[in-house]
Amino acid sequence: xxxxxxxxxxxxxxxxxxxxxxxxxxxxxxxxxxxxxxxxxxxxxxxxxxxxxxxxxxxxxxxxxxxxxxxxxxxxxxxxxxxxxxxxxxxxxxxxxxxxxxxxxxxxxxxxxxxxxxxxxxxxxxxxxxxxxxxxxxxxxxxxxxxxxxxxxxxxxxxxxxxxxxxxxxxxxxxxxxxxxxxxxxxxxxxxxxxxxxxxxxxxxxxxxxxxxxxxxxxxxxxxxxxxxxxxxxxxxxxxxxxxxxxxxxxxxxxxxxxxxxxxxxxxxxxxxxxxxxxxxxxxxxxxxxxxxxxxxxxxxxxxxxxxxxxx
Amino acid sequence: xxxxxxxxxxxxxxxxxxxxxxxxxxxxxxxxxxxxxxxxxxxxxxxxxxxxxxxxxxxxxxxxxxxxxxxxxxxxxxxxxxxxxxxxxxxxxxxxxxxxxxxxxxxxxxxxxxxxxxxxxxxxxxxxxxxxxxxxxxxxxxxxxxxxxxxxxxxxxxxxxxxxxxxxxxxxxxxxxxxxxxxxxxxxxxxxxxxxxxxxxxxxxxxxxxxxxxxxxxxxxxxxxxx
Amino acid sequence: xxxxxxxxxxxxxxxxxxxxxxxxxxxxxxxxxxxxxxxxxxxxxxxxxxxxxxxxxxxxxxxxxxxxxxxxxxxxxxxxxxxxxxxxxxxxxxxxxxxxxxxxxxxxxxxxxxxxxxxxxxxxxxxxxxxxxxxxxxxxxxxxxxxxxxxxxxxxxxxxxxxxxxxxxxxxxxxxxxxxxxxxxxxxxxxxxxxxxxxxxxxxxxxxxxxxxxxxxxxxxxxxxxxxxxxxxxxxxxxxxxxxxxxxxxxxxxxxxxxxxxxxxx
Numbered sequence: 001x002x003x004x005x006x007x008x009x010x011x012x013x014x015x016x017x018x019x020x021x022x023x024x025x026x027x028x029x030x031x032x033x034x035x036x037x038x039x040x041x042x043x044x045x046x047x048x049x050x051x052x053x054x055x056x057x058x059x060x061x062x063x064x065x066x067x068x069x070x071x072x073x074x075x076x077x078x079x080x081x082x083x084x085x086x087x088x089x090x091x092x093x094x095x096x097x098x099x100x101x102x103x104x105x106x107x108x109x110x111x112x113x114x115x116x117x118x119x120x121x122x123x124x125x126x127x128x129x130x131x132x133x134x135x136x137x138x139x140x141x142x143x144x145x146x147x148x149x150x151x152x153x154x155x156x157x158x159x160x161x162x163x164x165x166x167x168x169x170x171x172x173x174x175x176x177x178x179x180x181x182x183x184x185x186x187x188x189x190x191x192x193x194x195x196x197x198x199x200x201x202x203x204x205x206x207x208x209x210x211x212x213x214x215x216x217x218x219x220x221x222x223x224x225x226x227x228x229x230x231x232x233x234x235x236x237x238x239x240x241x242x243x244x245x246x247x248x249x250x251x252x253x254x255x256x257x258x259x260x261x262x263x264x265x266x267x268x269x270x271x272x273x274x275x276x277x278x279x280x281x282x283x284x285x286x287x288x289x290x291x292x293x294x295x296x297x298x299x300x301x302x303x304x305x306x307x308x309x310x311x312x
Numbered sequence: 313x314x315x316x317x318x319x320x321x322x323x324x325x326x327x328x329x330x331x332x333x334x335x336x337x338x339x340x341x342x343x344x345x346x347x348x349x350x351x352x353x354x355x356x357x358x359x360x361x362x363x364x365x366x367x368x369x370x371x372x373x374x375x376x377x378x379x380x381x382x383x384x385x386x387x388x389x390x391x392x393x394x395x396x397x398x399x400x401x402x403x404x405x406x407x408x409x410x411x412x413x414x415x416x417x418x419x420x421x422x423x424x425x426x427x428x429x430x431x432x433x434x435x436x437x438x439x440x441x442x443x444x445x446x447x448x449x450x451x452x453x454x455x456x457x458x459x460x461x462x463x464x465x466x467x468x469x470x471x472x473x474x475x476x477x478x479x480x481x482x483x484x485x486x487x488x489x490x491x492x493x494x495x496x497x498x499x500x501x502x503x504x505x506x507x508x509x510x511x512x513x514x515x516x517x518x519x520x521x522x523x524x525x526x527x528x529x530x531x532x533x534x535x536x537x538x539x
Numbered sequence: 540x541x542x543x544x545x546x547x548x549x550x551x552x553x554x555x556x557x558x559x560x561x562x563x564x565x566x567x568x569x570x571x572x573x574x575x576x577x578x579x580x581x582x583x584x585x586x587x588x589x590x591x592x593x594x595x596x597x598x599x600x601x602x603x604x605x606x607x608x609x610x611x612x613x614x615x616x617x618x619x620x621x622x623x624x625x626x627x628x629x630x631x632x633x634x635x636x637x638x639x640x641x642x643x644x645x646x647x648x649x650x651x652x653x654x655x656x657x658x659x660x661x662x663x664x665x666x667x668x669x670x671x672x673x674x675x676x677x678x679x680x681x682x683x684x685x686x687x688x689x690x691x692x693x694x695x696x697x698x699x700x701x702x703x704x705x706x707x708x709x710x711x712x713x714x715x716x717x718x719x720x721x722x723x724x725x726x727x728x729x730x731x732x733x734x735x736x737x738x739x740x741x742x743x744x745x746x747x748x749x750x751x752x753x754x755x756x757x758x759x760x761x762x763x764x765x766x767x768x769x770x771x772x773x774x775x776x777x778x779x780x781x782x783x784x785x786x787x788x789x790x791x792x793x794x795x796x797x798x799x800x801x802x803x804x805x
Binding site for chain 1: 362374375396424
């Protein structure tokens with residue numbers, strides 16, 4: 001299954017290089033290297049990072065509804081990025097954007113894990129995420145009201161819908177290091193997350209450093225979500241959908257889902273981005289459908305399905 | 313062997329455990345009994361090294377099973393049992409197989425734990441503890457949810473472990489099980505140890521702690537309250 | 540407002556308030572019945588009608604929107620600096636007792652409906668999207684505002700710019716949207732002799748990368764950080780020729796739009 005997913009990711013990466021706004025087929029070098037390749041790489045990196053983040057978050061809070069965007073971590077990262085961008089930090093120093101996203105996401109993770117430590121029920125965890133999302137978006141709007149750019153709010157509305165159109169090699173250079181680092185951290189958490197399935201105390205009795213495991217999970221998620229938000233805007237639901245789709249094949253053990261979710265997330269976002277690119281070629285659209293809207297269209301029914309299955 | 317004799321345990325301004333001295337040796341099967349809120353689970357946590365500030369225990373030597381243990385995900389029984397190998401950092405299948413066999417779970421090994429009956433799931437949790445082959449087993453009400461036959465089976469299993477040299481401390485609510493299987497009974501009431509003796513000798517104190525009538529008699533008759 | 544020591548208190552104060560109310564009602568009636576020629580009696584609720592009003596009859600402008608004072612958006616910013624501003628709010632507009640309210644065909648529906656119900660004349664002006672439309676709009680408004688001479692004088696300055704430029708161009712708006720056929724910017728490009736490569740849809744960097752000679756017609760970069768113009772820094776656009784046109788010349792079509800043609804044809 002994991003090998004099949006890896007093959008699928010490679011196939012989609014290849015396909016992604018063959019589809020663009022000018023049509024299907026191999027384009028000239030400048031378009032291939034400076035437009036299509038960065039975009040395909042970003043879709044794979046961000047999708048893989050978000051899929052893995054979802055699997056790790058679900059294991060850490062022991063809840064199948066956990067997703068970075070749904071729990072407000074994406075919103076918190078967005079707040080950091082918006083503040084850094086509209087106050088000109090991103091112009092002065094490009095890595096300031098992923099760094100600010102990282103700080104926002106890390107704060108969001110801390111709030112959430114502090115709450116999840118008291119083993120909340122699924123609905124109360126989701127409500128905490130709704131609260132964090134609402135707080136983050138309210139603070140974004142408040143911050144934008146003071147921004148020097150009068151159109152900031154309108155721009156951010158589009159940016160929050162997510163998208164990878166017209167990204168440059170610079171964006172890959174900005175996003176890849178934090179996403180790869182966060183992914184490397186998270187891929188090593190399998191044993192700790194397995195033990196956490198039995199609860200934090202039992203995990204501690206099994207010799208697992210629970211505090212450290214949760215801190216590393218938060219750090220990994222924050223690195224990925226911060227960089228993904230800085231470059232791709234608000235792309236949600238990948239972390240929710242991918243582990244859910246893979247459990248019937250890979251089992252429910254959190255450690256068994258990590259590598260698979262990374263590959264599955266990469267495949268899912270590559271496929272969604274292909275749809276976004278192909279849609280204006282096949283349908284009379286004036287612009288690409290935003291990527292985050294496509295993932296939400298896919299993910300929202302899953303959310304309902306999982307919630308319904310969890311209901312007693 | 314395992315011991316606790318330390319400062320009182322105060323949680324939220326309430327003294328859960330007063331200064332108690334408890335020790336259990338290899339080969340013993342100690343039943344911890346007492347009414348709800350007496351501090352049994354807290355004493356077990358203290359022994360397991362899970363209280364804040366308490367010395368950590370070697371997780372390969374000491375295993376702890378909490379009250380009402382459950383698993384957040386639908387792991388298979390074999391996967392749950394294999395979690396017991398986490399302290400050893402290996403995936404040695406032999407101890408896992410032995411634990412599954414001891415708990416009578418070989419046929420259910422590929423069943424998801426969230427689809428088992430309460431008793432089966434409880435046995436799977438016990439298999440997790442046994443798979444680590446710990447020298448000290450600290451079990452909080454491992455017989456809850458079990459029918460009488462299954463409860464006796466679990467206690468018999470623990471007795472075999474104790475005879476094989478393990479140190480077993482079990483929180484029990486069923487005094488009958490304690491009388492029948494334990495080598496020693498420790499009675500806790502209001503955070504104090506009120507008796508520590510063979511089950512037969514500790515029974516009056518246990519009954520007193522529960523506020524139950526107590527008597528030993530061949531003929532069935534109404535028993536006058538103690539005190 | 541200092542409250543203590545007020546000479547009128549209790550019922551007397553209320554009586555005074557009602558007298559004031561009646562008085563203002565009556566004077567509003569007189570103003571509507573006999574409009575004074577030079578009194579500021581026209582309110583504009585849209586950036587474009589702001590500029591038309593200020594260009595044709597500044598002495599009659601009772602209030603314009605705050606956008607009219609923004610030199611990036613408005614060619615009449617200097618004139619607007621001396622005119623009160625108003626939001627699209629029926630109460631605020633009624634307080635100005637306007638003889639005429641100018642607005643765009645879209646937006647502020649509830650406000651304008653309320654004004655019409657109160658008997659205020661409302662005229663919705665569609666901003667023109669080509670040079671013939673600019674002439675028609677200015678002639679119509681000149682007649683409506685009693686400033687036909689000024690309208691003709693302004694239109695006369697609009698010399699037919701030579702079609703001096705050549706080749707393809709694309710007028711870019713924020714977020715990579717392009718000016719398509721039927722838009723004012725399309726008319727500007729064509730008047731300058733350029734072929735508009737934009738289709739009104741979102742820009743495709745890939746298509747643009749294939750035509751490196753296409754002239755990019757842009758607004759000057761904003762002084763503040765903006766997501767909407769970030770794509771202009773993409774390396775595939777590094778070698779495209781660029782020409783900056785101040786957006787105030789093309790946001791609302793007017794005689795000044797000819798200056799944009801001149802900038803391109805230069």
